[in-house]
Amino acid sequence: MVLDIRNPLPGFRDHRQVVWDERCAADVKQNAHMWFREDFGLESDWTSTALVPLAAKRSLPIVVRVDGVIAGLSAAEVVVDEFQENLVWSPVACDGDCVQSGTVVGYLSGSVRSILQIERVILNLLGRLSGVATTTRHLVDAVQGTSCRIYDTRKTVPGWRLLDKYAVCCGGGYNHRMGLYDAILIKDNHLAALREDGLSPRDAVYKSREFISKTFPVDRANAMVVEIEVESLDQLANVLPALPDIVLLDNMSIDELRRSVALRQEKFPEVILEASGGVTLKNISAVAESGVDRISTGVPTHTSSWLDIALDWESVFCSEKD
Numbered sequence: 001m002v003l004d005i006r007n008p009l010p011g012f013r014d015h016r017q018v019v020w021d022e023r024c025a026a027d028v029k030q031n032a033h034m035w036f037r038e039d040f041g042l043e044s045d046w047t048s049t050a051l052v053p054l055a056a057k058r059s060l061p062i063v064v065r066v067d068g069v070i071a072g073l074s075a076a077e078v079v080v081d082e083f084q085e086n087l088v089w090s091p092v093a094c095d096g097d098c099v100q101s102g103t104v105v106g107y108l109s110g111s112v113r114s115i116l117q118i119e120r121v122i123l124n125l126l127g128r129l130s131g132v133a134t135t136t137r138h139l140v141d142a143v144q145g146t147s148c149r150i151y152d153t154r155k156t157v158p159g160w161r162l163l164d165k166y167a168v169c170c171g172g173g174y175n176h177r178m179g180l181y182d183a184i185l186i187k188d189n190h191l192a193a194l195r196e197d198g199l200s201p202r203d204a205v206y207k208s209r210e211f212i213s214k215t216f217p218v219d220r221a222n223a224m225v226v227e228i229e230v231e232s233l234d235q236l237a238n239v240l241p242a243l244p245d246i247v248l249l250d251n252m253s254i255d256e257l258r259r260s261v262a263l264r265q266e267k268f269p270e271v272i273l274e275a276s277g278g279v280t281l282k283n284i285s286a287v288a289e290s291g292v293d294r295i296s297t298g299v300p301t302h303t304s305s306w307l308d309i310a311l312d313w314e315s316v317f318c319s320e321k322d
Contacts (some may be wrong), residue, residue, distance in 0.1 A: 020074045022285045024075070024120065029082055036228075047262070060109075062123075063102065065101055066307060068131075068137075068307040069098055070130050071132065077089045083117075086113065104312075106183075108122070127306035128163075135300045136152075136167070139297070142284050146289055147293070150172075151274070151297070154179065154256045155302045182223065186249075204227055204228060227248055230248070237263060240264065246274050248296070257273075273292045275296075276296040
């Protein structure tokens with residue numbers, strides 16, 4: 001997969017960012033056949049077969065019913081292509097666009113039977129991804145005026161991780177690690193295991209750096225992010241001299257975050273500080289104003305409401321009557 005770093009902080013390692021590419025398309029192709037099977041089983045859409053003439057054709061709009069950020073239009077094109085029923089998908093917006101209620105974002109054209117068969121799959125896809133993008137944009141807007149960035153987590157729908165993370169980027173957010181394979185993230189349970197051997201958080205960073213240098217080619221080793229989670233100022237003070245790329249400040253109060261930033265600034269300004277845990281739309285502004293560089297939160301991918309999007313047959317008839 002071609003992943004690039006979108007606007008990295010100068011001089012700092014960061015996690016790779018999802019862009020729409022061939023692997024994203026392949027991910028949708030693989031999922032699409034499961035989505036079709038959920039609706040058709042091994043049979044068909046008997047309602048449309050019974051009631052809609054085989055020769056009937058239309059061009060029907062996909063309409064957003066509430067304000068939000070659209071995401072998933074590129075994925076919808078792949079779904080239509082995989083359906084293989086001579087349907088044409090014509091987007092009239094772009095992923096990441098802010099849209100208002102009533103905005104047409106695309107048209108499905110071709111056999112009415114086929115359009116009705118694929119309708120729910122397309123709407124589920126767009127509704128889910130646009131909901132993630134919209135929630136992300138709300139969080140991004142809430143930290144405007146600070147230099148803080150909003151990152152996602154691995155709290156994604158099983159099988160949808162690439163799509164969920166793509167939607168976060170559409171909303172103006174950034175991607176944390178994709179999985180266990182593409183970064184070192186030393187968490188509390190890793191540190192608990194190390195404590196049994198008398199090792200400190202600082203030792204964990206040193207061991208990780210040593211492992212990376214012995215295991216990976218130089219280019220990959222140089223790009224590998226080492227991040228460590230701490231829960232107290234004492235742990236932070238212990239780990240900063242080891243110069244991890246990122247320190248995750250877990251469930252700290254606003255006062256603790258400010259003190260952490262001051263401690264970092266004093267001697268180790270090259271270390272990125274990331275706040276996480278208990279972040280909501282109500283408190284995210286205060287967290288950002290503490291001076292941390294980034295905030296990671298699962299809110300966009302595990303609590304977002306779907307954006308209300310519909311196939312609007314009625315608007316076609318209204319325009320024809322006019």
